[in-house]
Structure formats: C-alpha cells, structure tokens
Amino acid sequence: MTVxxxxxxxxxxxxxxxxxxxxLNIDTPYGAPSAPVLRGNYAGREVLFLARHGHPHRIPPHQVNYRANLWALKQAGAEAILAVNAVGGIHPAMGTGHFCVPHQIIDYSWGREHTFFAGELDHVTHVDFSYPYDERxxxxxxxxxxxxxCAYSGHGVYACTQGPRLESVAEIARLERDGCDIVGMTGMPEAVLARELELPYACLALVVNPAAGKSSGVITMAEIERALADGMNQVKAVLARVLGA
Known part of the structure; x- marks a missing residue:
C-alpha cells in the first residue's frame, strides 16, 4: 500500500x-526540515505529515528549506506526496473557496536552492519536467x-512567485498574459525536488483571495484567514477520501 x-x-x-x-527529527545533508516529520494513522492508513512553514507557522515561503523537507520525507518512507497550497485566484473561475488541481506550473521565484544535483557531481543530471504533476x-x-x-477545477497553471509580499496589479496582469490561473509562493522548487527524488507529487490548491486587481478592494490578511478557516475542513475531507480509497 502506497505510503x-x-x-x-x-x-x-x-x-x-x-x-x-x-x-521524526531527521537529519539531512541539506540541513533541518521545517518541522519534525509526523507519522501516524489518518483515514485508516499510515501517513506522513510535514508542516511546510513549521509549527507554529513561522517560515516564510522564500526561506523554506525545500530540499531538507523533501529529503526527510523520502527518508521517512514517503512514496507519494500530496501538497496543500493556499493560492490567489487569477482566472475568473478561481474565486475564493474554489479548489484547483493544477496540471502545469511556471516558476517566477529566484535565489532558492532548487535542485539536489549541485556541487561536486560525477555527471550532469537533467530530469524531465514536461508534466510537473503526477496524473494518477x-x-x-x-x-x-x-x-x-467541492467547487473545483481539474486543470490550471500555477504561477510560483518569490514572496513573501503579495504581487502588484501589473505583475498579476503579466501572469495572466502568460496563461497562469492561480498564484502562490510555495509550488517551486517543491515540485521539481519531488521529481528528482522520483516521488509522485500533486497539488491541492485552495483559493483564499482574488489576486491583485481581481477585486474592487485591497487584499487583507483577515480575508485570507477567513477563507482558510472555511476551506480547511474541506481540505481534510478531500485528503481523507483520497487516503481511504
């Protein structure tokens, strides 16, 4: 049974x-992960859980040690990864509370440690990333x-920005022209690191606010927190259904 x-x-x-x-407090060659890897039973099966931003929520997107996180999960026995991401909605269908299971991603982040294939290597290694997310x-x-x-879209293009600030109206307009449907700050390099470790990976994205310029007002943390509170029960129900299948 898949872990x-x-x-x-x-x-x-x-x-x-x-x-x-x-x-599990797992030492990795890349430093400490964001939090201990928790092993337990959820929805009737053994699962692993890792808080991307730590617990409590304290590590901003650009400072997450993505390499340590993925390495620790692999060492703990993970065989597939379900990533939960809070995002902004760009496409008109992506309103607050809507879910998206993206099929593509564009990386606009910079300066992050984004590969395991670095340093003193025996040979250069490239991984195919044509389809970033595991179809199964x-x-x-x-x-x-x-x-x-749930209200959801089964396809979408995830724009990964640097953070921790939210984007400008002009930046969102650019992302929309590029074909992006949702915008977040943590989709990369997480997805490609999973690919390098040969771990099937998929994203469950919850829209928690309209992206900049997609509503009449400014984006507030209170708005985002309300959407998170409303959506997390659905997130957990979806995860439980996947795991219990």
Whole structure:
C-alpha cells in the first residue's frame, strides 16, 4: 500500500485527526526540515505529515528549506506526496473557496536552492519536467473533490512567485498574459525536488483571495484567514477520501 506524505501549507500546520505514532527529527545533508516529520494513522492508513512553514507557522515561503523537507520525507518512507497550497485566484473561475488541481506550473521565484544535483557531481543530471504533476494523484484528488461536492477545477497553471509580499496589479496582469490561473509562493522548487527524488507529487490548491486587481478592494490578511478557516475542513475531507480509497 502506497505510503502518502502530506505537506501542509498555510492553514494546515497540523493535521487534526492524525493518530500520532512517531515524530521524526531527521537529519539531512541539506540541513533541518521545517518541522519534525509526523507519522501516524489518518483515514485508516499510515501517513506522513510535514508542516511546510513549521509549527507554529513561522517560515516564510522564500526561506523554506525545500530540499531538507523533501529529503526527510523520502527518508521517512514517503512514496507519494500530496501538497496543500493556499493560492490567489487569477482566472475568473478561481474565486475564493474554489479548489484547483493544477496540471502545469511556471516558476517566477529566484535565489532558492532548487535542485539536489549541485556541487561536486560525477555527471550532469537533467530530469524531465514536461508534466510537473503526477496524473494518477491528480485524478485521485479530482475524484475526491467531486465526491465531496467541492467547487473545483481539474486543470490550471500555477504561477510560483518569490514572496513573501503579495504581487502588484501589473505583475498579476503579466501572469495572466502568460496563461497562469492561480498564484502562490510555495509550488517551486517543491515540485521539481519531488521529481528528482522520483516521488509522485500533486497539488491541492485552495483559493483564499482574488489576486491583485481581481477585486474592487485591497487584499487583507483577515480575508485570507477567513477563507482558510472555511476551506480547511474541506481540505481534510478531500485528503481523507483520497487516503481511504
């Protein structure tokens, strides 16, 4: 049976309902992960859980040690990864509370440690990243979203920006011209590091605000926090349905 790892983003720093069996403090060649890897039972099966931003939520997107996080999950026995991300909506369909299971990603971040293939290498290594997300996992997520009667899109292009600030109206207009549907700050290099470790990876993105210029007002943290509070029960129900299948 596949051992799933869940990477929890903003709003999901702990997985309520997880019956904990171990908290693993894993040393990696890349430093410490954001938090201990939690092993336990959720929805009737063994799972791993890692809080991307730490617990409590304290590590900003550009300072997450993505390499240590992915390496630690692999060492703990992860065989597939379900990543939960809070995002802004660019496409008109991506309103607050809408879910997206993206099929593509564009990386606008910079300066992040983005590969395991660096330093003193025996040979140069390239990985195919034509299709960043695992199709089987994507189908499992969309089936679960449908079964839970969630508003969702089964395709979308994720724009990963640097953060921690939100984007300007002009930047969002540029991302829209590039074909992006949602915008977040943590989708990369997480997805490609999973690919380098040969870990199937998919993203469950919850829209928590309209992107800059996509609503009449300014974006507030209170608005985002309300959307997170409203959406996390659905996130957990979707994850439980995937794991229980």
């Amino acid at each position: 799933y790892a869940i990477i929890g983003g903003t709003g999901l720093t702990q997985l309520e309902g997880l019956t904990l069996s171990a908290a 996992l994507r189908r499992q997520l969309t089936a679960a979203l449908m079964a839970e009667s």
